[in-house]
Amino acid sequence: MQTITNSSSKCLGTVIFFHGSGDSGTGIRQWLKMELGEEFSFPHLNVVLPTAPARPYTPAGGALSNVWFDRNDISQNVPETESVKTMCENLEPLITDIVEKGVPKKNIILGGFSMGGCLAMHMAYRFHPDVAGCFVLSGFLNTGSSVYDAVQAAKIPVPPLFYAHGKDDELVHYDWGVNTYEQLKKLGVKGEFHSFDNLSHSLYRKELDLVKKWITQQIPE
Template sequence: MAAASGSMRLQRCIVSPAGRHSASLIFLHGSGDSGQGLRTWIKQVLNQDLTFQHIKVIYPTAPPRPYTPLKGGISNVWFDRFKISNDCPEHLESIDVTCQVLTDLINDEVKSGIRKNRILIGGFSMGGCMAMHLAFRNHQDVAGVFALSSFLNTASAVYQALQQSDGLLPELFQCHGTADELVLHAWGEETNSTLTSLGNGCSLTYKGPHRRLGL
């Protein structure tokens, strides 16, 4: 059973823009991490915070929930998985609950005066998968979506949504390290190939060590 609910307000780590706030970036962490943890990691990679003159960066933290790959152990994950693989069904119940919780976050930005087409959604690993579900299935009018070292299951509901869409879709940036041994490069490659066949692919591979951020 999903642990989150649409009424839950996520913890948020926020980096304010240096100037006037006119756009927002929602950056989702990987499984078992936190918004603060992702911000710290990016700061280590860049030797500084990810900051912009006009963009507010929001790092939300996934609510704790039982996670099947940990034998039901509690972890900060955006959704449950039956196993860490691309050849099994998606756990749509938990994915859809989190889509609603993250929609509340998007709505908060809109209420503050930021247009939907000025909101960028993305993430690392599981966060990138969650971002694709959120953008392509629920918010096709956002500015764009990015997925770093992420994959979609072979029969993903995202693909079904893209097949049924007859309007403009948010632009996708996807990248995946060739040396990634946890989220296999082949899974990201298959995701990219399927998205391309549906009219929304992009360049994918970068050479690099295991689990490095593609920034």
């Protein structure tokens, strides 16, 4: 699993940014740079952009694709597959490596775009509830997701959540994002939701500026 890293000279923490389906760490890095006009980086934080392994992907007719997990359909109304849990477990060495290099879990933020945002929620709320925060850009959870069960059963305060979604998203419908955020909020997750008019399934400079500000609030320089 290739990992692209933007390194800070004075590292206080790490942001892990998971790309969407069919993309790569290199691809999302270039896309972020194109939208921002500069690297998605922080003076005091490292940014890690892993690449999902290629695997058969059911919505693509079983063709190989760089996706974090398989799913039966791009829809809220299908069951989660076991591959979600498997991928979270496969990413444990990445978290362990960061911690062993001196970054405490409380200074790690997990997030991503689309499928990557979904993965980030599973990672943060099911497996690593002691991280600093979670951000989701144009993502969603399946109805009855195991993430909801994990949040409800949590014994410690769960990470805060930043959520952003375009109102004209043609792939991950806006109401899926709203429903996901509202369900997590009802279960006690503290966070903020940002919606954007005329934004389809894409990244947008304004939302990236907002998420960068939010990340810096969670782990101040």
